[in-house]
Amino acid sequence: MSEATHQSAVETMTPTESVLAQMWRDLLGRPDIRSGDDFFEAGGTSLTAIKLLQRVEKRFGADVLSPDTLYEDPRLGSLARAIDGAGGRG
Amino acid sequence: MFRAWADRLPPGIELRAVRLPGRHAWHPEPAFTDCVTAADRLAAGLGPELRPPYVLFGHSMGALLAHQLIRAVERRRLAPPVLYVSASWLVEGTPQERLPDPAAPDDRFVDVLGRLGGVPPEVLADPEVLAFTLPVLRADFRLCRTYAYEPDGPPMEVPVRAMGGVADTVTPVGEMGSWARHAGRFLGVRRFPGDHFFIRDQVDQVIGALVEDLAAVTADVRVP
Incomplete structure (x- = not known):
């Protein structure tokens, strides 16, 4: 993979991923969040998970992200796809 | 709460946990507002899944709902459970x-x-x-x-077991014996260390007791 495509693969996030990444940065105190990152491996706890769910609910709607989804596949990209798939308001 | 049970139950017992509406994106539908309606909706929803022999185990509000669910099952003439376990819940409320x-x-x-x-x-x-x-x-x-307690309600035909934490001040284990007046067959009160939430810390002991009770009540029930 060339440097250029590598760069764009890293930096291209969907709008939902970008919003989630900002939430993660804020909750986890880490600047470097990528779409393949796992919420719990990145430092998330059961308590920060609730805060994330609360923020997702406020931002995207009450029924777009099941806590089960967060625990089953906690990667940022997967959560964003789940939210988009559930028709989360952008 | 019952996630910890899944890999501890012996083979042959399948765990089904009930989660109510009004729980965020798990179940975004509006929460139930009264326990009789809730039990009716549960009976309607669970109907075909209530295949004998099955047990209804509930903790606290879950035990209240399981109790009401048995009433709803009786009303609908569905197959009753072989055992009802009321953990941390009093029949009087x-x-x-x-x-x-x-x-x-x-x-x-x-x-x-x-x-x-x-x-x-x-x-x-x-x-x-x-x-x-x-x-x-x-x-x-x-x-x-x-929940409205019916002091003179007909006793349940389903065998009843009560379980409680000895340090519970909300639903004291010493008051659980009154389930006997509402059960055709009362298996008694099992006392565990702990408070109202004893079942979280006593998972193995609670499951052990449940399996034992289940063996006792199904001893004379032929499994198809």
Whole structure:
């Protein structure tokens, strides 16, 4: 993979991923969040998970992200796809 | 709460946990507002899945709902469970002052909730986490308040087992014997170390007791 495509693969996030990444940065105190990152491996706890769910609910709607989804596949990209798939308001 | 049970139950017993509506994106439909309607909806929804032999095990409000579900199952002439276990719940219900008042302001509600136990202090201390948690708990306690004890109601045909924590001050284990008056066959009260939430710490002991009771009540039931 060339440097250029590598760069764009890293930096291209969907709008939902970008919003989630900002939430993660804020909750986890880490600047470097990528779409393949796992919420719990990145430092998330059961308590920060609730805060994330609360923020997702406020931002995207009450029924777009099941806590089960967060625990089953906690990667940022997967959560964003789940939210988009559930028709989360952008 | 029952996640820990899944890999501890012996083969041959399948775990099915019931989660109510009004629980965020798990079940975003509006919460039930009274326990009889809730039980009717549960009976309607679970109907085909209530295949004998099955057990209804409930803890606290879950035991209230399981009790009402048996009533609903009887009304609908569905197959009854072979056993009902009421953990941390009294047939008379619980005096309202022992439970948080769903209509109370947050600080008072959280104060009573904290004394009840079961919710970690770090949850109670965090406004954002509370904002997520309190609506669900308020709905639960509202549902508990709709329980009407029938002192002269006909006893259940389903065998009943009561389980309680010896340090429970909300549903004291010493008061659980009154289930006997409402059960055709009462297996007695099992006492465990711990408080209202003893079943979280006593998972293996509770499952062991349940398996033992299940063996006793199914001894003369032929499994198809």
